[in-house]
Amino acid sequence: xLEYQLKxxxxxxxxxxxxxxxxxxxxxxxxxxxxxxxxALKKAGFNIVGVITAPDKQAGRGMQLQQSAxxxxxxxxxxxILQPEKLKNPDFLNELKNLHADLQVVxxxxxxxxxxxxxxxxxxxxxxxxxxxxxRGAAPINWAVxxxxxxxxxxxxxxxxxxxxxxxxxxxxxxxxxxxTAGDVHDKMKETGAQLLVATVKGIVEGTLTERSQTEAIERxxxxxxxxxxxxxxxxxxxxxxxxxxxxxIRGLSPFxxxxxxxxxxxxxxxxxxxxxxxxxxxxxxxxxDQKTFLHFYCTDGVIDVQELQLxxxxxxxxxxxxxxFRFE
Numbered sequence: 150x151l152e153y154q155l156k157x158x159x160x161x162x163x164x165x166x167x168x169x170x171x172x173x174x175x176x177x178x179x180x181x182x183x184x185x186x187x188x189a190l191k192k193a194g195f196n197i198v199g200v201i202t203a204p205d206k207q208a209g210r211g212m213q214l215q216q217s218a219x220x221x222x223x224x225x226x227x228x229x230i231l232q233p234e235k236l237k238n239p240d241f242l243n244e245l246k247n248l249h250a251d252l253q254v255v256x257x258x259x260x261x262x263x264x265x266x267x268x269x270x271x272x273x274x275x276x277x278x279x280x281x282x283x284x285r286g287a288a289p290i291n292w293a294v295x296x297x298x299x300x301x302x303x304x305x306x307x308x309x310x311x312x313x314x315x316x317x318x319x320x321x322x323x324x325x326x327x328x329x330t331a332g333d334v335h336d337k338m339k340e341t342g343a344q345l346l347v348a349t350v351k352g353i354v355e356g357t358l359t360e361r362s363q364t365e366a367i368e369r370x371x372x373x374x375x376x377x378x379x380x381x382x383x384x385x386x387x388x389x390x391x392x393x394x395x396x397x398x399i400r401g402l403s404p405f406x407x408x409x410x411x412x413x414x415x416x417x418x419x420x421x422x423x424x425x426x427x428x429x430x431x432x433x434x435x436x437x438x439d440q441k442t443f444l445h446f447y448c449t450d451g452v453i454d455v456q457e458l459q460l461x462x463x464x465x466x467x468x469x470x471x472x473x474x475f476r477f478e
Contacts, residue, residue: 171196172195172196173196173248173250173251173252174196174250174251174252174350175197175200175248175250175252175254176190176197176199176200176253176254177253177255177261178201178202178219178258179202179217179218180217180219181339182342183256183257183258184222184339185339185340185342185343186342186343186346187200187219188222188343189343190350191226193350198248199231200219200220200228200229200230201230201231202217202219202220202230202231202232202258203232203259204234205217205220220232229248231245236259236265237262237264242265245265252269253269253272253273253274254274254276254346254350255273255274255275255276255308256346260312261273263310272308273308274307274308274318274349274350274353275305275313276304277304277305277306278290278301278303278342279302280300280302280322281304281320281366282313282314282366282367283374284301284375284376285312286375286378287377288376288377288379290334290338291376291379292374292375292376292401293325293376294325294329294331294334294397294400295397295398296374296397297393297397300323300324300325301323301325301338302321302323302341303321303341305317305318305319305346305349306318306363315363316360316363318349318352318360319348319352320345321341321345323337329400330401330403330421331400331402332404332405379406383402384402384406384407384409385408385410386408386410388410388433388434390448391449391450392424392449392452395424395446395448396422396453399421399422399453403419403421404420407420407459413477413478417458417461418465419453419455419457420457420465421456422454422455422456423456424451424452426450426451428450429447429451432447433447433448435447438472438477440475440477441472442468442469444471
C-alpha cells in the first residue's frame, strides 16, 4: 500500500497512507444522528469531496426555511454541499458523477436509486441502527425498545436493491438498559455507529473486511423482527396490555413521536414513567392522583407511574409541575 513519511517537529516521522486518506468519499445524510458519523470521518482525516443532504424546508411558526443538521455541519466545515429535490434528476446525477467518488457513505438518508448507489468504484455503504438482519426498516431504535430488547447495535453493509438486505461488513452491539428511552439509545448509537463507520471505511480501503450475506444469519434465527414506520395508531397506549408492554411502548416512543392517551378529553403524551407490578385496585385505563405529586394509570397487572408528560396545547413538564396547574373534574 502506497505510503510516504511526513516529519513533524513535535512527534517525529509519521506515516501518511495515500490510499486511505486520498480516497474520495461522498457522504449522504440529513438528521443530527448522521452528523456524528460525518464528524468522525472528517476528524479521521478522510477526504470528503461532497455532502448530499435534504433541501431546506419551511418549518416553525414563521415558516422560515430550515437547514438540515448535516447541512449546518457541512457549512461550518466548508464542505461541498448538494441538495437535490429528486435523486434521478439529470443535473444532480451529472454533479454527483463529477465528484469522482470512490465510495459513498449513507447515514439516515432517503432510499437511493441504483444509478446513485452503484456509481462509485467501491460501491455505497450504509450505517443501520440495528444488528441486521434483525429490525430492518425505518424505525429500528423504536421497535427494539418497544419489544423490550436487552441489546441492540449498529451494522455497516453494502447497499443493494432491497432495503437493508445488503451484505454485512461490520457490527457492534451494546446493551439497552431497563430505564432507557429510544432517545437515550439513539444518543449512544450515533457515537457507536460513527466509530464503526470509520473502522469500516478503513477496512474497505485496506481490504481487510469480509462481506457476510444476511441470508446466513436469517437461517440461524428462528424469528426475524422488523422495524416498520411508526404511525399514530402505534403510539396510542392500550392499558389493557401488561404493565411491561405499556412501559416499553412509552420508552420506545420517547421523545418522538411520543406515546399518548387521553385525560379529560385531551391528548396526553407520556415521555418517562416508572412501572410497578403491584396488584391494581382499579380497572385498566383508570387513573389515580393526589393532585400534587403522582399520576398513576392502571394496566391489567400493574401501575404506570408517570414522571414526564405533555398535555395537548402545553409544554413538556415534570408530573408535579403539571399537577400544580391542572384541575381534575
